[in-house]
Amino acid sequence: MVKYMKRCHDRHEKVVEFRQPEELNKLINFELKDTPEDLATVIDYCRETLNYCVKTGHPRFFNQLYGGMDIVGLCGQWLSATANTSMYTYEVAPIFVLMERAVLRHMGQLVGFSDGDGIFAPGGSLSNMYAISLARHKKFPTSKMEGLFSLPRMAILTSKHSHYSFKKGAYFMGFGLNNVVMINCDAKGRMLASDLENQIIHLQSQGIAPILVNATSGTTVFGAFDPLDEIADICQKYDLWLHVDAAWGGAIILSAEKRHLMKGMHRIDSISWNPHKFMGCPFQCSAFLTKKKGLLEECHGIPASYLFQKDKMTYDISYDTGNKSIQCGRHVDIMKLWLMWKAKGDQGFTKKLHHAYEISNYLTEKIRNRDGFELVVEPVYVSICFWYIPTAIRNLSDGDVKRRKLSQVAPQIKAGMTKRGSMLVGYQPMDDKVNFFRMIILNSATTFDDMDFILDEIESLGERIEFVQNGFHNP
Amino acid sequence: MVKYMKRCHDRHEKVVEFRQPEELNKLINFELKDTPEDLATVIDYCRETLNYCVKTGHPRFFNQLYGGMDIVGLCGQWLSATANTSMYTYEVAPIFVLMERAVLRHMGQLVGFSDGDGIFAPGGSLSNMYAISLARHKKFPTSKMEGLFSLPRMAILTSKHSHYSFKKGAYFMGFGLNNVVMINCDAKGRMLASDLENQIIHLQSQGIAPILVNATSGTTVFGAFDPLDEIADICQKYDLWLHVDAAWGGAIILSAEKRHLMKGMHRIDSISWNPHKFMGCPFQCSAFLTKKKGLLEECHGIPASYLFQKDKMTYDISYDTGNKSIQCGRHVDIMKLWLMWKAKGDQGFTKKLHHAYEISNYLTEKIRNRDGFELVVEPVYVSICFWYIPTAIRNLSDGDVKRRKLSQVAPQIKAGMTKRGSMLVGYQPMDDKVNFFRMIILNSATTFDDMDFILDEIESLGERIEFVQNGFHNP
Numbered sequence: 001m002v003k004y005m006k007r008c009h010d011r012h013e014k015v016v017e018f019r020q021p022e023e024l025n026k027l028i029n030f031e032l033k034d035t036p037e038d039l040a041t042v043i044d045y046c047r048e049t050l051n052y053c054v055k056t057g058h059p060r061f062f063n064q065l066y067g068g069m070d071i072v073g074l075c076g077q078w079l080s081a082t083a084n085t086s087m088y089t090y091e092v093a094p095i096f097v098l099m100e101r102a103v104l105r106h107m108g109q110l111v112g113f114s115d116g117d118g119i120f121a122p123g124g125s126l127s128n129m130y131a132i133s134l135a136r137h138k139k140f141p142t143s144k145m146e147g148l149f150s151l152p153r154m155a156i157l158t159s160k161h162s163h164y165s166f167k168k169g170a171y172f173m174g175f176g177l178n179n180v181v182m183i184n185c186d187a188k189g190r191m192l193a194s195d196l197e198n199q200i201i202h203l204q205s206q207g208i209a210p211i212l213v214n215a216t217s218g219t220t221v222f223g224a225f226d227p228l229d230e231i232a233d234i235c236q237k238y239d240l241w242l243h244v245d246a247a248w249g250g251a252i253i254l255s256a257e258k259r260h261l262m263k264g265m266h267r268i269d270s271i272s273w274n275p276h277k278f279m280g281c282p283f284q285c286s287a288f289l290t291k292k293k294g295l296l297e298e299c300h301g302i303p304a305s306y307l308f309q310k311d312k313m314t315y316d317i318s319y320d321t322g323n324k325s326i327q328c329g330r331h332v333d334i335m336k337l338w339l340m341w342k343a344k345g346d347q348g349f350t351k352k353l354h355h356a357y358e359i360s361n362y363l364t365e366k367i368r369n370r371d372g373f374e375l376v377v378e379p380v381y382v383s384i385c386f387w388y389i390p391t392a393i394r395n396l397s398d399g400d401v402k403r404r405k406l407s408q409v410a411p412q413i414k415a416g417m418t419k420r421g422s423m424l425v426g427y428q429p430m431d432d433k434v435n436f437f438r439m440i441i442l443n444s445a446t447t448f449d450d451m452d453f454i455l456d457e458i459e460s461l462g463e464r465i466e467f468v469q470n471g472f473h474n475p
Numbered sequence: 476m477v478k479y480m481k482r483c484h485d486r487h488e489k490v491v492e493f494r495q496p497e498e499l500n501k502l503i504n505f506e507l508k509d510t511p512e513d514l515a516t517v518i519d520y521c522r523e524t525l526n527y528c529v530k531t532g533h534p535r536f537f538n539q540l541y542g543g544m545d546i547v548g549l550c551g552q553w554l555s556a557t558a559n560t561s562m563y564t565y566e567v568a569p570i571f572v573l574m575e576r577a578v579l580r581h582m583g584q585l586v587g588f589s590d591g592d593g594i595f596a597p598g599g600s601l602s603n604m605y606a607i608s609l610a611r612h613k614k615f616p617t618s619k620m621e622g623l624f625s626l627p628r629m630a631i632l633t634s635k636h637s638h639y640s641f642k643k644g645a646y647f648m649g650f651g652l653n654n655v656v657m658i659n660c661d662a663k664g665r666m667l668a669s670d671l672e673n674q675i676i677h678l679q680s681q682g683i684a685p686i687l688v689n690a691t692s693g694t695t696v697f698g699a700f701d702p703l704d705e706i707a708d709i710c711q712k713y714d715l716w717l718h719v720d721a722a723w724g725g726a727i728i729l730s731a732e733k734r735h736l737m738k739g740m741h742r743i744d745s746i747s748w749n750p751h752k753f754m755g756c757p758f759q760c761s762a763f764l765t766k767k768k769g770l771l772e773e774c775h776g777i778p779a780s781y782l783f784q785k786d787k788m789t790y791d792i793s794y795d796t797g798n799k800s801i802q803c804g805r806h807v808d809i810m811k812l813w814l815m816w817k818a819k820g821d822q823g824f825t826k827k828l829h830h831a832y833e834i835s836n837y838l839t840e841k842i843r844n845r846d847g848f849e850l851v852v853e854p855v856y857v858s859i860c861f862w863y864i865p866t867a868i869r870n871l872s873d874g875d876v877k878r879r880k881l882s883q884v885a886p887q888i889k890a891g892m893t894k895r896g897s898m899l900v901g902y903q904p905m906d907d908k909v910n911f912f913r914m915i916i917l918n919s920a921t922t923f924d925d926m927d928f929i930l931d932e933i934e935s936l937g938e939r940i941e942f943v944q945n946g947f948h949n950p
Contacts, residue, residue: 031581050557053569063567083528094528098505123805146654147650148650149624169801172647172648175622283804311882314893326600428784
């Protein structure tokens with residue numbers, strides 16, 4: 001594994017040694033059998049796994065909202081894996097329960113909750129669902145016993161640029177996708193507070209009860225920050241739960257310089273903040289924090305006499321966390337984060353953030369000034385969205401023909417970089433904008449030179465696209 | 476960590492070096508600050524963590540439905556932590572996606588699903604919620620878009636001895652706790668099929684729609700197995716989704732000798748089976764399997780253009796798993812299990828199970844024949860439930876006085892063993908039975924001698940309880 005870690009930091013190594021599923025199936029025998037295989041073969045499997053997995057710690061992996069390789073965090077993860085326990089009681093996780101309390105308290109204070117509560121969840125989607133759960137319980141406390149059947153139709157409001165987990169949650173939690181109201185955004189991807197208010201009024205006029213407004217701090221594609229103060233005014237006026245999905249953007253809370261993007265955050269009711277994203281904590285690590293102490297337990301507490309014995313004579317059972325959770329067993333996600341935070345302090349994360357901003361600013365400037373590259377939106381965070389427009393279509397007039405051709409450029413270039421293994425960058429369409437690249441900058445090992453490299457690489461791949469009658473030909 | 480692993484296998488080492496929360500808070504500085512701490516201190520924290528965490532790998536840890544230390548599984552966990560990625564796409568998790576497919580296929584075949592589907596979830600509670608989700612969607616497909624608001628009241632049926640996650644799920648997913656119907660059990664903790672049918676008829680007469688019956692294979696306390704064939708007959712008659720919560724008991728599928736406890740399992744619609752429980756896979760590892768191919772995606776699929784690009788030119792996107800999940804990012808829980816299975820084969824797990832049965836049979840026999848010990852129920856699995864009745868109350872006549880005194884014995888002994896750190900065994904009340912011990916036997920390192928040790932230790936602690944006016948005095 002040490003060799004692997006070195007490979008992740010060597011720019012001569014590929015980001016991925018890509019193989020098609022059918023090829024990998026030939027290279028590695030995945031099938032399980034009745035009989036054991038020998039240890040040498042098992043060790044070979046480990047080697048092959050590290051060979052064919054995507055090197056997310058590589059400085060040229062820009063594909064997801066996570067990446068990099070934090071050695072302290074990784075040690076924390078190995079260590080808690082070795083301890084192999086569950087977070088539900090102090091009895092079996094004494095030290096981890098206290099770590100979680102300390103981290104939640106610290107994160108809560110940074111957000112501005114003086115005496116809040118929280119829990120670590122298996123990912124931001126479930127953290128967001130915790131918010132929906134609390135909001136529902138606060139507005140309709142009978143729903144815990146009776147469900148939604150005899151209650152008025154409820155709605156969740158979130159922006160068109162927000163994360164799809166609100167839809168997943170709405171389905172899963174019994175609201176239905178049609179009861180997620182998508183609020184319009186401005187050109188920069190920020191929720192339009194005026195549209196939010198209009199939608200609330202419209203819902204209420206139909207007898208539908210809005211229960212939660214989600215504002216996003218760091219949208220998934222543009223990295224936009226919704227205007228929290230304006231949205232908080234509206235939520236206050238209509239008595240609505242205000243949740244902030246800061247899974248991606250929450251890290252800016254650690255920068256005095258950038259914190260203004262979340263101005264008003266002390267007024268919110270809850271927040272999702274994923275240290276496994278920008279902060280570089282190994283996957284999974286997602287915090288859900290709320291201002292309302294006791295509500296998590298009020299919602300999710302179910303007596304389980306075999307776990308939460310009220311007559312325990314060993315310790316104060318208020319340290320048990322199981323009744324706050326919708327899970328029973330809960331993975332120890334806290335050790336790695338706590339250890340990283342000890343080793344870095346707030347300052348370490350702030351430095352990481354400012355470094356990423358420097359690299360992002362450099363890249364943005366290059367895109368702005370280089371032929372064939374075009375920003376999709378002016379970035380405010382470390383997500384940089386841009387098109388590459390190959391020479392062959394650069395002078396076409398704007399219109400459907402150009403759009404159709406341009407929409408095929410990013411997938412072609414992506415296929416090319418994947419085959420080469422030289423780097424990984426994501427792409428997607430958004431609103432009326434056809435496929436564009438989204439560069440995520442968060443790895444502290446990434447340099448200015450890497451930015452030049454990726455632009456050269458995109459250009460080199462983009463210029464090799466051969467235009468054919470019905471689309472593009474893969475070089 | 477190697478030293479720690481050795482300590483976990485040394486019977487002279489304590490299972491836990493127990494400290495009260497306030498003591499631990501003094502021993503370790505949990506607070507996070509703005510400034511970093513030096514590396515030596517961070518390494519000290521690692522050492523202290525291993526010192527004060529509960530040694531769940533110790534052969535005298537019998538406290539939870541997990542434990543032991545499988546070195547191959549642990550290596551798999553370290554390795555996938557190092558690879559640090561998410562399961563949602565083949566793009567970023569190629570090798571892990573193929574491992575998951577192979578394991579799900581193998582587990583599905585063992586259950587008797589010829590062409591099923593499945594997903595790994597963060598724990599059995601969420602696996603059980605997947606079952607509720609599929610059952611709801613099958614019966615009321617409009618709920619995906621419209622939610623539960625205009626639908627008839629729905630009910631979930633599960634036994635009184637089943638896991639509390641059905642209540643958590645019923646709350647979370649919008650059904651409400653009152654719509655979980657608890658079916659009566661026989662004296663051995665098995666669901667009474669006759670009561671199930673009565674309840675279904677009763678619900679239907681009230682216009683309530685039952686949507687899912689959960690049968691448990693390996694209940695949390697008694698380790699009982701509900702009669703699947705009888706329950707399947709009823710579900711077939713009333714066209715109800717039959718889910719089996721085999722989180723704890725699923726391992727018996729790997730034993731030709733014991734498989735009869737789940738006779739009829741090929742007839743079920745879905746199953747939760749947690750390899751992190753009996754099979755000894757490091758925590759978390761929970762499989763959800765269903766016979767109905769395609770339904771997971773039909774329920775949980777939400778287009779997310781930034782992840783599941785339909786115009787990907789690199790590979791066949793049917794390998795992406797994100798649309799089956801209610802999560803977005805999903806932890807790699809598969810590597811450790813896949814590697815263990817390669818190293819053991821089915822046979823290795825079968826051997827582990829038969830070893831645990833041998834130890835359990837030995838313990839059961841001892842309890843049956845030793846003064847002061849009494850079985851709560853005849854065990855069919857590796858959960859052994861029993862009382863210790865101290866000499867001082869052994870000859871009291873049955874009645875409230877004896878019950879009140881007996882109910883305080885287990886908590887007292889538990890407090891004593893925790894302080895000594897000599898072993899850990901859980902306890903709880905159940906139905907009309909006051910607090911009793913529940914021994915969980917799953918660690919392959921556990922021996923017959925350990926069983927003698929625990930009975931001696933319980934007796935020694937139990938005899939030292941001093942009876943005082945209003946209860947017991949802690950020795």
